[in-house]
Structure formats: C-alpha cells, structure tokens
Amino acid sequence: MDTLRSLAPAGEAAPVGEAAPFDDAELAVLRARFPVLRRTIGDHPLAYLDSAATAQRPVDVLDAERDYLERSNAAVHRGAHTLAEEATEAYEQARVAVAGFVGRADDELVWTRNATEGLNLVAFALSQYGTGGADAGDLTLRPGDEVVVTELEHHANLVPWQQACLRTGAHLRWIGLTDDGRLDETQLDDVITDRTKVLAFAHASNVLGTVLPVERLVERARAVGALTVLDACQSVPHLDVNLVDLDVDLAVFSAHKMLGPTGIGALAGRREILDALPPVLTGGSMVEVVTMESSTFRPPPQRFEAGTPPVSQAVAWHRAVEVLDDLGMDRVAAHEHALTERLLAGVTKIPGVRVLGPETATDRVGAVSVVVDGVHPHDVGQVLDAAGVAVRVGHHCAQPVHRRYGATASTRASVYLYTAPSEVDAFLEALAGVRAYFGRR
Amino acid sequence: MGSLDQLYQQVILDHYREKHGFGMREPGTGTRTAQSHQLNPLCGDEVTVRVALGRTGADDVVQDVSWVGDGCSISLASTSTLHDLVVGETTSEAGALVGAFRAMVRARGAAEPDEELLGDAAAFVGVGRHANRVKCAMLGWTAFEDALKRAVVDGQLSPGGSTVSDDEETA
Ligand SMILES: Cc1ncc(COP(=O)(O)O)c(C=O)c1O
Numbered sequence: 233m234d235t236l237r238s239l240a241p242a243g244e245a246a247p248v249g250e251a252a253p254f255d256d257a258e259l260a261v262l263r264a265r266f267p268v269l270r271r272t273i274g275d276h277p278l279a280y281l282d283s284a285a286t287a288q289r290p291v292d293v294l295d296a297e298r299d300y301l302e303r304s305n306a307a308v309h310r311g312a313h314t315l316a317e318e319a320t321e322a323y324e325q326a327r328v329a330v331a332g333f334v335g336r337a338d339d340e341l342v343w344t345r346n347a348t349e350g351l352n353l354v355a356f357a358l359s360q361y362g363t364g365g366a367d368a369g370d371l372t373l374r375p376g377d378e379v380v381v382t383e384l385e386h387h388a389n390l391v392p393w394q395q396a397c398l399r400t401g402a403h404l405r406w407i408g409l410t411d412d413g414r415l416d417e418t419q420l421d422d423v424i425t426d427r428t429k430v431l432a433f434a435h436a437s438n439v440l441g442t443v444l445p446v447e448r449l450v451e452r453a454r455a456v457g458a459l460t461v462l463d464a465c466q467s468v469p470h471l472d473v474n475l476v477d478l479d480v481d482l483a484v485f486s487a488h489k490m491l492g493p494t495g496i497g498a499l500a501g502r503r504e505i506l507d508a509l510p511p512v513l514t515g516g517s518m519v520e521v522v523t524m525e526s527s528t529f530r531p532p533p534q535r536f537e538a539g540t541p542p543v544s545q546a547v548a549w550h551r552a553v554e555v556l557d558d559l560g561m562d563r564v565a566a567h568e569h570a571l572t573e574r575l576l577a578g579v580t581k582i583p584g585v586r587v588l589g590p591e592t593a594t595d596r597v598g599a600v601s602v603v604v605d606g607v608h609p610h611d612v613g614q615v616l617d618a619a620g621v622a623v624r625v626g627h628h629c630a631q632p633v634h635r636r637y638g639a640t641a642s643t644r645a646s647v648y649l650y651t652a653p654s655e656v657d658a659f660l661e662a663l664a665g666v667r668a669y670f671g672r673r
Numbered sequence: 674m675g676s677l678d679q680l681y682q683q684v685i686l687d688h689y690r691e692k693h694g695f696g697m698r699e700p701g702t703g704t705r706t707a708q709s710h711q712l713n714p715l716c717g718d719e720v721t722v723r724v725a726l727g728r729t730g731a732d733d734v735v736q737d738v739s740w741v742g743d744g745c746s747i748s749l750a751s752t753s754t755l756h757d758l759v760v761g762e763t764t765s766e767a768g769a770l771v772g773a774f775r776a777m778v779r780a781r782g783a784a785e786p787d788e789e790l791l792g793d794a795a796a797f798v799g800v801g802r803h804a805n806r807v808k809c810a811m812l813g814w815t816a817f818e819d820a821l822k823r824a825v826v827d828g829q830l831s832p833g834g835s836t837v838s839d840d841e842e843t844a
Contacts, residue, residue, distance in 0.1 A: 274675070274676055607746075608718075608744060608745035608746060609716070609745075610716055610718075610744075610745035610746075610747070610806070610809060611681075611745050611746045611747075614677065614680065614681075614803070614806070615677060618676055618677035625716070626715060626716045626717075627716070627717060631717075640716075640717040640743070641716050641717050669677075669681075670686065670689070670746065
C-alpha cells in the first residue's frame with residue numbers, strides 16, 4: 233500500500249525505499265524556519281517532543297496568514313468588492329490544496345473546527361432522521377444496527393459514537409488489542425458483521441503509535457456493507473496518505489497537527505456519501521432557498537459549513553500542505569521513522585520504564601508513550617521540563633487504551649519532521665534520571 | 674536541576690515516601706465522620722479523605738484525617754502534610770489553614786510561605802509557579818475541606834461503625 237511505503241520491514245537498514253531522513257545540514261535549514269525551536273527553557277535548549285498534541289508552525293505558515301490578513305481579509309462568498317473576491321479565491325484555493333494533499337477533490341472536503349468536530353458531524357448526521365441529504369435513509373443508524381470502533385481510539389472517535397448509539401438505539405462494539413500494542417485482527421470477522429453499519433477507527437494511535445491495518449479493515453467493512461470513518465489525525469501529518477487509495481468513505485484530520493493553525497480541521501469523504509448526509513449545523517452560507525416555512529440546502533461541502541468560516545486559517549493551512557509537499561512526505565516519514573527507532577531503542581534500555589505499544593518501529597508512528605515504574609507521569613513531565621524537554625503527560629484523551637495496558641496515565645514523547653536526534657537524546661537522558669531523582673533523595 | 678529542587682523540596686519528597694496518615698481508619702467511638710472523594714479528570718489523580726470530628730469542650734476538633742489516593746508526588750505529599758497540620762485543630766482553625774494554604778499555592782510563587790502557620794505544607798510555595806500543578810497540590814485539601822463541611826453539617830455519629838457519607842466530586 234502506497235501509504236505505508238514509509239514503513240520498512242523490520243530489520244532493514246534504510247527505513248524507506250529511496251527516501252532518507254533529513255541530514256544534519258538539511259535539518260538545520262529546516263529548523264531555522266521554526267522560530268519557537270530557538271527557545272530555551274531555563275538553561276536548556278527547548279526539546280519539543282509534543283508534536284502529536286500540536287505541531288509547531290514555520291514562518292512560511294505564519295507569514296501566509298499575516299499576508300492574507302494584511303492584504304485581502306474579507307468575508308467569503310459574498311460581496312462584490314475586490315477584497316471579497318480575493319478572499320474567496322484564497323479560501324477556495326486552500327480547499328483545493330488541502331483536499332489534494334490527501335487525494336480528494338475540492339468538493340469532497342468540508343472545513344470543520346477540528347477533527348473532533350468532523351467526527352461529531354458524521355455521528356450526528358448518521359443519527360438524525362433529518363432531511364436534506366439525497367438519500368440518508370440507508371446510512372442512518374437504527375435500533376439493531378452496530379457501530380464498531382477499536383480499543384485504542386482517542387475519545388474524539390469514541391464518545392461521539394457512544395452518544396450516537398444512545399440517540400438511535402444502535403449498539404457499540406469494539407475490536408480489542410494484542411498485548412504488544414497491535415489490533416487483534418483475529419477478532420475482525422466476529423466483531424464486524426452484517427449488523428455493522430459504521431466502522432470508525434484511527435489510522436494511527438496517538439498513544440501507542442500503532443498504525444492500523446487499514447486495508448484489512450476496509451476490506452472487511454466493504455464485505456459487510458459498512459460505512460468506513462477514518463480518524464487520520466496522527467497519520468496525515470506524518471505519512472503519505474491518499475484517502476482514495478485507502479478507499480475509506482470518510483476521514484478527519486486537524487490542521488494544528490500538521491504545521492497549520494488551530495481552529496480548522498477537515499472532513500474529507502467520497503462525494504456520494506457526503507451528498508447523502510443531512511446537514512447538522514444550519515444557518516447562513518449553507519442554504520439555497522429560504523422561506524418562512526422551510527429551506528433547501530446547498531450541496532456538499534457547503535451544506536456542512538454553516539456560518540462564517542475560518543478563512544485566514546484555511547489560507548495558512550494551504551501554506552502548510554505546500555511546505556509538506558515541498559519536503560516530501562516520504563522524506564518526512566523516513567526522518568520520523570529513524571527518530572522513532574532511536575526513541576524505542578533508548579527507552580527500552582532504561583530500567584523501570586515500560587513502553588505502551590509496539591517496541592519496534594514497524595507500522596508505527598513516532599508517538600512513544602512510557603510508564604515509569606513508581607513515578608507518576610506528572611512528576612516525570614516536571615523533571616523532563618527542568619531539562620528543557622517538552623512531553624505530554626496524562627491519558628492523552630484515551631483512557632480505555634491506558635486501562636487496557638494497566639495504566640491510568642503515561643508520559644508521551646512524539647516527534648515531527650523538525651525533530652533533531654539530539655532532542656530525542658535529551659529526552660532519553662532526562663528520562664533515565666527520573667527514578668533516581670525520586671528515589672535517591 | 675535548580676528550578677526542579679525549588680518545586681520538589683526535600684520535605685515534599687519525604688512526605689511522598691512516608692505519607693503520614695495514609696490508609697482509611699475506622700472512626701473512633703463518638704466521633705462524627707464524613708469523607709470526600711476528589712478526582713482530577715485531567716490526569717486521573719484521585720484522593721479520598723475521611724475526617725473524624727470529636728468534641729473538646731465547646732469545640733469540634735479534628736480527631737483524625739485518614740486518606741487514600743493515587744497520584745503524583747505533589748498531590749500525595751500535600752495530603753500528607755495536611756494530615757500533620759490539621760489533626761488536633763478545631764474545625765475553624767482547620768478551615769483557616771486550608772484558606773492559608775490555598776492562598777499560598779495560588780499566589781503564582783509570589784507568596785511568602787508562613788512556616789510557623791503551615792509547617793511542612795509551606796514547602797509547597799513553589800507549586801504556585803507551575804499553574805498546572807496547583808490542582809495537584811489542592812486535591813487532598815479540597816477533599817478535606819469538603820469532608821469537614823459535611824462532618825460539621827451532617828456527619829454520621831459513629832458508634833464505632835463505618836457509616837460515612839461519600840460523594841464524588843470533580844476537583
Ligand atoms: C488520534 C486522534 N484523534 C483525534 C484527535 C482530536 O483532534 P482535535 O483535538 O484537533 O479535534 C487527536 C488529537 O489530539 C488525535 O490524536
């Protein structure tokens with residue numbers, strides 16, 4: 233599969249076909265474009281290892297947003313003045329670019345506030361007997377239907393489905409995990425059945441780093457006629473993802489995890505599926521004819537975009553995907569793969585540190601969560617911060633997967649295209665000192 | 674690790690290891706008892722504090738603070754110092770101590786810690802500089818404050834049994 237090109241068979245020296253990690257000189261040039269990476273924390277250079285939560289933004293993206301605001305800022309899709317036309321043009325070009333980045337056409341990409349809103353939009357659209365979609369009937373959840381997720385989901389791809397099931401009388405089921413942090417594929421045929429109406433799953437886990445077997449899951453969903461919903465938050469920023477090749481019906485991702493701004497995300501899906509769905513938020517910008525009694529709705533994507541949209545954010549996101557394209561997602565993936573191997577090799581050597589998730593970098597992204605024996609993640613994070621190392625501590629909005637592995641919380645280091653090997657080393661060194669700090673004194 | 678040692682003062686690490694008053698104890702005969710469970714939903718830290726009030730003359734006095742919890746060093750050590758501080762105090766004195774502790778940890782590190790008043794708990798002054806840790810430091814104290822209020826208002830009179838009121842609240 234093209235998307236998983238970056239993930240080399242275990243044991244292979246060069247992680248990716250032809251693509252190589254960024255070398256020192258390339259990385260220096262690249263890092264210079266991220267002003268925040270020049271920060272120091274106390275006496276230490278910042279080692280930002282929390283990109284899975286939110287990524288840093290390069291000057292290219294910051295400038296693009298500012299340039300737009302200083303030159304062309306206006307409301308889109310209304311007004312006949314020059315600024316309104318420029319703004320509309322910039323906004324719709326952004327849609328073309330972001331959609332194209334994941335292999336979709338521009339009318340197949342709906343702007344949302346973030347990935348969470350995208351998933352809620354789908355869960356609501358599938359659970360109301362609303363009107364406006366061409367043929368929502370077949371997709372609507374009803375009593376007796378089943379929604380299937382996995383045990384590693386972010387709360388954003390779990391709670392909306394729990395709620396949808398409560399609203400509709402559908403039943404929620406999930407596919408479990410193996411002890412080494414992979415999806416338990418032996419459960420697939422038992423859990424995904426003729427009753428399954430929706431299969432919603434993460435492409436990559438934000439806690440375990442595991443990349444799920446999309447091909448197998450989609451194949452099974454197709455066989456039983458289920459709609460597929462992909463949470464691509466942790467894959468689109470890091471891997472070369474083509475949603476058409478993956479053959480998923482709907483997918484969501486957020487700009488802020490891929491060099492873009494907060495406040496904007498996307499729901500990208502097959503045209504005929506979007507066309508079948510009823511609107512969820514209603515109001516201005518999404519209607520055709522409105523009388524005092526009733527309204528008709530615009531086709532997708534506008535049908536799902538009520539109200540004034542995040543225009544400057546879309547413009548900034550456009551620039552972000554250009555930066556990613558320029559770098560090449562195969563090289564981004566190769567770079568992160570090498571860093572992931574470095575992280576895993578390092579943490580598995582530290583006594584009293586347990587990795588949640590696969591201990592090999594195969595089919596894995598660079599989010600590495602660990603539990604430090606006898607030291608609470610808050611305290612781990614504090615010690616790391618004192619060394620300038622920024623990591624995430626807590627349950628990372630995924631309580632069930634922590635519970636699955638006997639933890640309530642963990643410490644997560646995550647890499648991105650600008651991460652330097654020296655930052656991984658700073659993390660490993662500080663982590664190795666944590667237990668001593670709390671035990672020795 | 675200069676800034677780190679400012680936060681994790683030796684006293685705090687000692688209390689983290691020792692945990693004074695840890696473990697739930699049956700209330701003594703004739704005491705009025707209540708307990709409170711507090712949870713920090715952000716990290717899953719939780720603590721349950723049980724207060725047993727006795728009577729000395731005209732005053733309600735904190736006879737015991739027993740507690741269990743699961744959390745970071747800051748939340749557990751601060752509950753341990755709370756135990757040392759409030760046992761033996763009248764309810765109004767105990768309430769004032771909670772107020773003083775809260776004011777200190779919320780002062781963004783600008784407070785002058787009053788060791789005379791707060792004892793070991795004064796060591797948590799450095800928490801104020803870490804906005805994300807204030808909740809950790811307050812967890813046990815919030816539970817105590819809540820349990821104290823309940824014990825005063827409608828605490829179960831204990832014949833030595835274990836009838837206690839419990840409530841889940843989000844800190
Ligand atoms: C796997 C996964 N799904 C969903 C989300 C939610 O993204 P957002 O908060 O941008 O809506 C995240 C981000 O934390 C994530 O990592």
